[in-house]
Amino acid sequence: MVRFGNKDLAKYPFLKEAFSYITKYDFKLEDLDSKDYLHLIDKAAEKIENYLFFGRFEYQINYSKTHETIVQEEVIIFLISLLLIKSISIDVVTKKFALMESMRFEKYLISDLNTADRDDKTIKLILYKIFEDLFSTKILLEVDVYNFYKIRINDYLDHPIAFQEKEWNLINRTLHNGFVYLDGSEIVRLFRNELYLLIIDRIKKMSITRIPDTIMAISKSIKSRWEQIHHSINAPVSNAVTPPCIQHIYDQISKGENLPHPARLLLGTFLIYSNKTLEEMLELFKRLPDFDEKITRYQLEHLAGKRGNSKRYFVPSCEKIKLENLCYETRICQGISNPTQLIRKKSGI
Amino acid sequence: MSDTLSFDSNNSGKNGKHGSKYQNAEPDDKNKNWLEGIFRKYYFYHYSQLELGELINEHEFGFRLFDGKIRRHLAFNDKKELYAYIIKFSPSDIFYSSSRYQSPTAEIDQKGWIGSDLIFDIDGKDLHLECAQSHNLVLCKDCSFISKGIISKCVGCNSTRLQIIDIPCARCIKSLNVEVKKLVEILDDDFGIDSECIFVYFSGNNGYHVHVVDKNFYNASAKKRNAFAQYLMGKGYLIESLGIRRNNEGVLIPMSNKILYNQGWRRRIFDSIHLPIQNHKIDDKFVKKYNRMQDANNNNIQDIINTHILDLSAKIDPNVTMDIHRIFRLSGSINSKSGLIKAFCKDLDSFNPFVDACFIGDSNVEIESKLNIKISLKGKQFSIKPGKNTLPEYVAAYMICKGIGDIQNQT
Numbered sequence: 001m002v003r004f005g006n007k008d009l010a011k012y013p014f015l016k017e018a019f020s021y022i023t024k025y026d027f028k029l030e031d032l033d034s035k036d037y038l039h040l041i042d043k044a045a046e047k048i049e050n051y052l053f054f055g056r057f058e059y060q061i062n063y064s065k066t067h068e069t070i071v072q073e074e075v076i077i078f079l080i081s082l083l084l085i086k087s088i089s090i091d092v093v094t095k096k097f098a099l100m101e102s103m104r105f106e107k108y109l110i111s112d113l114n115t116a117d118r119d120d121k122t123i124k125l126i127l128y129k130i131f132e133d134l135f136s137t138k139i140l141l142e143v144d145v146y147n148f149y150k151i152r153i154n155d156y157l158d159h160p161i162a163f164q165e166k167e168w169n170l171i172n173r174t175l176h177n178g179f180v181y182l183d184g185s186e187i188v189r190l191f192r193n194e195l196y197l198l199i200i201d202r203i204k205k206m207s208i209t210r211i212p213d214t215i216m217a218i219s220k221s222i223k224s225r226w227e228q229i230h231h232s233i234n235a236p237v238s239n240a241v242t243p244p245c246i247q248h249i250y251d252q253i254s255k256g257e258n259l260p261h262p263a264r265l266l267l268g269t270f271l272i273y274s275n276k277t278l279e280e281m282l283e284l285f286k287r288l289p290d291f292d293e294k295i296t297r298y299q300l301e302h303l304a305g306k307r308g309n310s311k312r313y314f315v316p317s318c319e320k321i322k323l324e325n326l327c328y329e330t331r332i333c334q335g336i337s338n339p340t341q342l343i344r345k346k347s348g349i
Numbered sequence: 350m351s352d353t354l355s356f357d358s359n360n361s362g363k364n365g366k367h368g369s370k371y372q373n374a375e376p377d378d379k380n381k382n383w384l385e386g387i388f389r390k391y392y393f394y395h396y397s398q399l400e401l402g403e404l405i406n407e408h409e410f411g412f413r414l415f416d417g418k419i420r421r422h423l424a425f426n427d428k429k430e431l432y433a434y435i436i437k438f439s440p441s442d443i444f445y446s447s448s449r450y451q452s453p454t455a456e457i458d459q460k461g462w463i464g465s466d467l468i469f470d471i472d473g474k475d476l477h478l479e480c481a482q483s484h485n486l487v488l489c490k491d492c493s494f495i496s497k498g499i500i501s502k503c504v505g506c507n508s509t510r511l512q513i514i515d516i517p518c519a520r521c522i523k524s525l526n527v528e529v530k531k532l533v534e535i536l537d538d539d540f541g542i543d544s545e546c547i548f549v550y551f552s553g554n555n556g557y558h559v560h561v562v563d564k565n566f567y568n569a570s571a572k573k574r575n576a577f578a579q580y581l582m583g584k585g586y587l588i589e590s591l592g593i594r595r596n597n598e599g600v601l602i603p604m605s606n607k608i609l610y611n612q613g614w615r616r617r618i619f620d621s622i623h624l625p626i627q628n629h630k631i632d633d634k635f636v637k638k639y640n641r642m643q644d645a646n647n648n649n650i651q652d653i654i655n656t657h658i659l660d661l662s663a664k665i666d667p668n669v670t671m672d673i674h675r676i677f678r679l680s681g682s683i684n685s686k687s688g689l690i691k692a693f694c695k696d697l698d699s700f701n702p703f704v705d706a707c708f709i710g711d712s713n714v715e716i717e718s719k720l721n722i723k724i725s726l727k728g729k730q731f732s733i734k735p736g737k738n739t740l741p742e743y744v745a746a747y748m749i750c751k752g753i754g755d756i757q758n759q760t
Contacts (some may be wrong), residue, residue: 146608146629153540154565157573170576171583172590176612178541178565183608 010061010070011108012130013078014198021071022079032080032212040073044080045218051100052093052226055291059104080215086203087211087219092256093226094203096289099258102195103290109188135159135194139187140179149187150179161193165260230287243339244328245321246270253287262316262324264288266339268303269315273340278304315340352552352684352691353444353470353669353677380749383756385415387709387746388683389439395708396432398681398690401445405431407463409453411444411676413685421676424453441685444676447560457674464567466560467574468677469581470669471528473521473555474513480521486514486720488752495719495753514751515555515686516722519703526697529557532663535581536561539613551702553684553691558677575671583614583662588651591615592631593639601650603631603639614658621657683708688746704728709743715757716745722753 009018031037050056061074085097112127131139137155142148153175161168168190174181182190211219242250249267252259259267264285271281278300285296298307305312317338321327336342392399405428411421412434421444425431435443446453447468451461473481487496487503490512494505502509529549536542536559548560569577579585588594592607592615609615611626619626624638643650669675678684678691690708694700707727718738724731724747731744737757740748748754 142610145610148610152565154569154573157569157576162576163572166585166587167589169585170580171585171614172587174610174613174615175539175580176541176610177538181610181612 008112010063010067010074011112012105013071013075014105014202015130015133018071018075021068022075025072027072027076029079029083029208029212030210032083032215037076037080038214040077041080041214041218044077044084045222047077048081048084048097048222051097052222053229055100055293057100057104057107082199082203082206083208083211083215084219084222086206086208087216088223088226090223090226092230092254092287092289093223094200095256095258098196098199098203099289101199102192105195106188106192109191110185131191134198135191137191142181145181146183148181148183150176150181151187153178153180156180156190159190159194161190241332241342243270243342244330244333245326245339248326248328253284256287256289258289263326264299265303265313266316266321266324266326268300269313270339272300272304272312273315274343352472352554352556352558353675379756381415383714384441384685384688384746384749385439387688387742388441388685389436390710391683391708392432392435392439395681396435398708399431399443400680400693401428401431404449407449407451407453409446409448409450409460409676412438412440413442413444414438415441422454422456441683443679443682445679446674446676448673460674462673465673466562467566467569467577468561468669468675469532469559469578469663470552470666471525471532471557471559471664472552472666473515473517473525475664475666476521476524476528478521478524480518481515484516484518486516486751486753488512488514497720514753516751517555519725521555522702525555525557528664529559529697531661532559532581532665535663539580540566540577542566549694549697550680551689551692551694551700551706553678553682553689553706554687557694558691571671571673574673575667578665578667578670580614581663581665582667583658586614586658588654591618591654593650600648601643603636605631605633605636607631614661617661618654618657621661622653685750688743688750707743709746711741711743713739714742714745715739716748717755717757718748719753719755724748 009015009021012018032041047057047059050058061070063070065073081097081101085094088094109127109130128139131137137151137158140150142150153170156162156173157170162170166172170180245266249259249263252263267284268281271284278297281300282293282296285291285300286293301307303313315338316324318327318329318333318336321339332342406424406426408424409421410423410425410431411419412423413419423434425434446465448465449463451463453460455461482499483497485499487498487500488494488511489496489503489505489508490510491508492503492506494503495514496504499513500511503511533544533547533549536547537544542561542563546561546563548562550558550560552558566577588601592604592609593601594604596602608629609626609631611619611629616626622642624635624642626635646653680691680693683690688709689702689706692700692702692706694705703726711727716738718733718735721735722733724733724744726743726747727741731740733740733744733748733754738754745754745756749756
């Protein structure tokens, strides 16, 4: 069995080995009512607020304590975070939290995989264990070729991302001798989706008879702040038919789903074509779990031809939309080759 | 393609795609009766040619009979039961599932799929060979007139209801061999499949079936098999996977200092366009060579790469690979489109389908040829004139199966 160093476990509080650090001291959820845990509750709340309202995951592990305390605290903060999200009980919030949290863990993994010394067997064994235990995937290291990682072709294709994004399709991966080769950051990105699903699963499976009062109070406050900012989503195209592909994107946003790049491009170009202002568009994109205002603003301006080479991007054709698996054709789409034709049809342009 | 049957093939035989040319034949149709007898004789004397693995009772069998009917979802406890069925019904075609099932006779969704070998189909028709234009025939479905070459309208009645009759030549087989070798090489290099696990079969007419028996891929889902097929065909390859991206001006530039494991499609493409990468790094030397190439080709690198991918890819039928419920022609059985058998090719270079897959007897029979044609079988060349000809049974069977001759009387 691999022996984890305490410091490593602090970064991966979802592992059962990390969890054992609090169970061995007979930790109970009721303990969270005690003042001794207030600083941890505050840290969890701050992290969630940063995730939900600012799209930031600038979280710092406090390494100034003993290793044992660091792990215990990080596991408890993780637990408190799950409890807070569970009691907020808004699907979009759960998804946004899961995405941000998985991105945080992903950052640790990338850093560990890339900086791990070739001879430092322990860190690699830990990472292999994380992948094997949580995602049932065996990863191997090709030490002779720039520390590339490799996984069996069949195992690789068990990960949904291999079918969702073109660059992750088997054809765009390097295959050799029955293995798919990936560098450190790629192998972790492959698992992002799984980490995300794992966190959602943990939240859904939590069955708690009583949520501590302090946690309940904070969750109520976060919930009400969230509800004030986010109203129900309305299709921003007035006096026109909403093309089914665009409606599907609105539905996904309403459910808190993250959008793949081609869907963002379709939505952006469509909104620009519909003469929406930048602020109106940002209001919609803000609902995406990984929303970053600076990046989104730049990208929308780029699509509108206000940046870079001043080329304005037009709404992709139905054919292209079909190729990207974004088409949800209905009868109203008969005879059109671009979703914008539905707007013209209705408004009589 | 009809060297296999997909799960939606029905039992009635009314499906035109899979229908037999004998489906409307009268009971006393001479061609049908003669072929039925010839096939029965083959199975009686050469049953050992039929290649059946272990656990025969876990496979689904299907048969096309000479009346055009298709019988699927059949299973046999052992080889003896199967032989008895074949001798009794003398089917025109015999199919066998690559998949193993808990209940092979049940409906598709009730069968309980256990696993399946990976199967790849390479069909001569998909290669669009130039020589096919000169030796293939076209049958008019309205007036039954047979023309040489590829035409779009019947010369006799102007009908457009035409059917191509494949008459593959040695050059066609050579081109098919090239495709098989490309496929085997990718399977070996990229998928790590040992050549001992790859079995190549001549389909019995104008193609090859490549069977991969490897436990690593036995349980792969249809979705995964489709990903394998897309990979082998080079479909959807992004230029960024080579370590080349488009800059703001739309020009393709190498991503300098990017470390890429130089294997798989990347190595294949770079080797093919003579741009080898040293130490897996896109270095200055590579960038210089690349830029020279870019200039010499008017920035048309994308087209060049696409052409190379087309050359390097395996021309397989993806639908066959991904369909885990398909039944395939049984190795050693006769293909009713040619009278030749589906045969295992131990050595592709020395395998000659017109000799090694020809097992019908050589007693002489009289046949009425519908046209002037040269046929080479069992190492002999036959110059056939329109009208009556006396020919060995194996040539007669080939002509009747192709629909270019009618049996007269045995001499």
